[in-house]
Amino acid sequence: MPRKLAALASVLSAGALLLTGCANPSTGSAEDDPSKPVTLKFWHGWSEESEVKAIDASIARFEKLHPNIKVKATGNVTDATVNQALRAGGNDAPDVVSSFTTNNVGQYCSSGMWVDLNPFMKKTGLDKAKVFPKTLLDYTSYEGDQCALPLLADAYGMYYNKDAFAEVGIKRPPRTMSELRRDAVKLTKRTKSGGYQRVGFMPNFRLYQNSPDRLFAQWGPSYFGKDGKARLAKEKAAKEFYATTRELIRSQGGYGPLETFRTSFGDEMSSQNAFLTGKLAMHMDGEWRGLFMKGAKFKWGTAPLPVPDDRPETYGRGYLTGTVVGIAHSSTHQNAAWELVKFLTADTDQVVAFANAIHNVPSTKAALTSPKLDSDPTFRAFLDIAQNRYSTALPPSINGGQYVTSQQDFSYGVEAGKVHDLDAGLRKLDDEIDADNLQAQN
Structure with a gap:
């Protein structure tokens, strides 16, 4: 809302x-x-x-x-x-x-x-x-x-366009990240001029509710160690998450074209919302979105977001x-x-x-x-x-949401292709979060 x-x-x-x-x-x-x-x-x-x-x-x-x-x-x-x-x-x-x-x-x-x-x-x-x-x-x-x-x-989950799914022969929402990538490609529809008529699933972190921590929750990451220090660089989940979003972007045309299409979307809370107008076939959002879907001109449904391929037992989880x-x-x-x-x-x-x-x-x-x-x-x-027992929320921190903001800024650079060494970038992000926490304690 x-x-x-x-x-x-x-x-x-x-x-x-x-x-x-x-x-x-x-x-x-x-x-x-x-x-x-x-x-x-x-x-x-x-x-x-x-x-x-x-x-x-x-x-x-x-x-x-x-x-x-x-x-x-x-x-x-x-x-x-x-x-x-x-x-x-x-x-x-x-x-x-x-x-x-x-x-x-x-x-x-x-x-x-x-x-x-x-x-x-x-x-x-x-x-x-x-x-x-x-x-x-x-x-x-x-x-x-x-x-x-x-x-x-x-709770965050997936909204999906049932008519679009039927159009390309997809019978159910994706449950794993590889299925998400496969279905997103099938559902993406181009215009004659090479632009987009519809994108299967847009992972761009500036889109509506797409703050990176929300999709990242599907991996169940640990942001901090027992010592209170940031540990994203040590998280295998962090590398898998960014690799997945990069591949989603690449397979649907690349960051530049997708970002250009995103900037054409209407306001999130208006009748011109990109999912409501059929520009997105799948979309991450919260439970309140259903209140805004009464004017939809297509059949739609909801489901949990997909999970990593090697953790199928966690399907049903989400960000809380x-x-x-x-x-x-x-x-x-x-x-x-x-x-x-x-x-x-x-x-x-x-x-x-x-x-x-x-x-x-x-x-x-x-x-x-x-x-x-x-x-x-x-x-x-x-x-x-x-x-769902696997659903997670962000851990509390003495500096409030500053570490989330730091991760957002870092993620914008990753999706735009500006972070060439992910390991080094994550180490730098950890250092930034730790410095902010130390300052908050003093």
């Missing part, structure tokens, strides 16, 4: 704010009585009319269960704005905060600006391991500090991310704030209702299997991806 793009755009500015002047956030209190009348301030990033309507409905359900707690919600708030307010503290700061940027959880936890929720869960008997999938717990914690909880999730929510360290109403966080994240009926309303993946084990969940089979594919 549009919020995904806003989240990506705010990563660097949010990270910069977290890394400067935030070591001693304003201290709040967890001594309040949650049964007493109180008004909580809840800041979130949702801005689309349907999304705001859904979050307001969630708050109304909470207030009905907790008539003594009123919630004043403020939407369309960026991470940068939240971080400024939490550093300043005081009466104007929020009590409950959410973020679309899971990459920043390491900073939220290590800076102390979001409180550790483990004591609240212990006090109220919430067993996080029983409630939430492990991967979602991993991206909401840092070094044992559970400073956030998942508030719906996003999502919204996170926590309690501001400066809040003087932390027990009441926990009641809201607990309701939004762990109440099964609430999680299902919210997931159905904004077409996101539920973030609890019970909600993922609820019979009340949207039964649309194209949505169900993403539920399966979210529950």
Whole structure:
């Protein structure tokens, strides 16, 4: 959804704010009585009319269960704005905060600006391991500090044009990378002038949601070693990933022609989206894309992304991310704030209702299997991806999403043919990530 793009755009500015002047956030209190009348301030990033309507409905359900707690919600708030307010503290700061940027959880936890929720869960008997999938717990914690909880999730998979598949005699979506390359070539259709009418699968990293870390997840890579140091140069998966994307590009005409075609695409969230208009036969995207496909003039389906040829047992996996929510360290109403966080994240009926309303993946084990969940089979594919034991999320880091940005910049050079020595390039990338992490610690 549009919020995904806003989240990506705010990563660097949010990270910069977290890394400067935030070591001693304003201290709040967890001594309040949650049964007493109180008004909580809840800041979130949702801005689309349907999304705001859904979050307001969630708050109304909470207030009905907790008539003594009123919630004043403020939407369309960026991470940068939240971080400024939490550093300043005081009466104007929020009590409950959410973020679309899971990459920043390491900073939220290590800076102390979001409180550790483990004591609240212990006090109220919430067993996080029983409630939430492990991967979602991993991206909401840092070094044992559970400073956030998942508030719906996003899973990445493949959208494919069934009519285009039938046209060239392909009977099912590709399951391995070699099948993806073979099918992409078959599905690519040229114009008489030599341009493209349709591309089978465009791996270009600047395309819509094609951030390199998302396709890279199909290899299940380890970004950091046990010592905390970046280890992409030591990852066989990294070399295989870049070799695969290079071959996908080469076999469909080369980077230059594909990039020229990409620049002709309409806006991702518009009716001119390249998959919706038939310019892409296969496309990586999240579960929310289904909401935008109602006007499609062709039959389409969803499936997991392919996996490396030597790991067929991992088929069904995908990249996971999502919204996170926590309690501001400066809040003087932390027990009441926990009641809201607990309701939004762990109440099964609430999680299902919210997931159905904004077409996101539920973030609890019970909600993922609820019979009340949207039964649309194209949505169900993403539920399966979210529950697949091989699915992965990005590891938290003290410097937030900076290492992801470094990998993106490196990947742009690889796909454009500017990185001639991949091993040396990956070693340099590791050094850059380690230097950024060291700076964040000082």
